[in-house]
Amino acid sequence: MIKRFLLFFIPLILFIGIGLILESGKIKIGYKDFNENISFEKNKVFSTKGLLALDSTSINFELFKDKTTLLQFSFNGCGPCKRAKQLFPNLLDNSPKNFQIITLSIDNYNFWKKDNFDKERWTKINIGDSELKNSLKITEYPTYFIINEDxxxxxxxxxxxxxxxxxYQITPSTNINLIKESIGELKYTNRFWNFIFMYASMYSVLFxxxxxxxxxxxxxxxxxxKSKIANN
Structure with missing residues (x-):
């Protein structure tokens, strides 16, 4: 009985593992992806008008000086935004010191106070109902911009x-990290159990x-x- 149990479940685990490896392969492709939406904003100087820090002080242009910046437009209830925030620390650890991330939230100040994190070169700014998101045609979240040193x-x-x-030609350090990242992606997109069920079903049919x-x-x-015995 135990042998039959192991005969079914050990290959099942291996089969799901192969599925995770295939899924992590999709994540790995993203390490070389620089697709972009070419738009009217390109080569325009980014305006800091209306940007406020957590303490409600105005943000000046010095924040962007001599740095390459990834801007993320976000809000508190945005699932993909939260997933991206989970990956930001690793991104900062593997990028040059003149690179920074700035998250711009349309939430009010009270929402920001609940979301507590402390990471060097990662700044959180509240824009509320600022005209900035309208002037940059922000219609979906997260929306990203890359701003150069100028x-x-x-x-x-x-x-x-x-x-x-x-x-910055950042590559995954190990395949295990890729698999962990793909599991995290499945969980944040609420596809993890669907993924397990799908591969378990496929394996059951194959079995x-x-x-x-x-x-x-x-x-x-x-x-x-029997035919040979009958002929004899």
Whole structure:
């Protein structure tokens, strides 16, 4: 009984593991992705008008001086935004010291106070109902911009994290980290259990086909043996 149990579940775990490896392969492609939405904002100097820090003080242009900046437009209830924030620390640890991330939130100040984190080169700014999001045509979240050392917008990438990884040639340190990242992606997009169910179902069908094949082979062999005995 135990052998039959192991015969089914050990290959099942390996099968799901193969699925995770395939899923992590999709994540790995993103490390070389610099697709962008070319738009009217490109090469314009980014305006800091209306930007407020957590203490409600105005943000001046010095924040962007001599730095490459990834701007993320976000809000508290945005799932993909939260997923991206989970990846920001690793992105900062593997990028040059003149690179920074600035998250711009349309939430009010009270929402920001609940979201507590402390990471060097990562600044959180409240824009509320600022005209900034309208002037930059922000219609979906997260929206990303990359700003160069001169304060000019050089890109509006579809995926800010993938774009920075590509820009600085950041690669995953190990395949295990890739698998962990793919699991995190599945969880944050609420696809993890669907993924497990899908691969378990595929494996069960495959396992049933193999058992049926073995049964038919044995049945054929039995008929051949009976035929030989009858002929003798």
């Amino acid at each position: 304060g000019k917008i050089i890109s509006r990438p579809n995926n800010g994290i993938a774009a920075i990884r590509s820009l 049933a086909i193999i058992l049926l094949f073995i049964f038919l082979v044995k049945l054929t062999q039995r008929k051949i043996r």
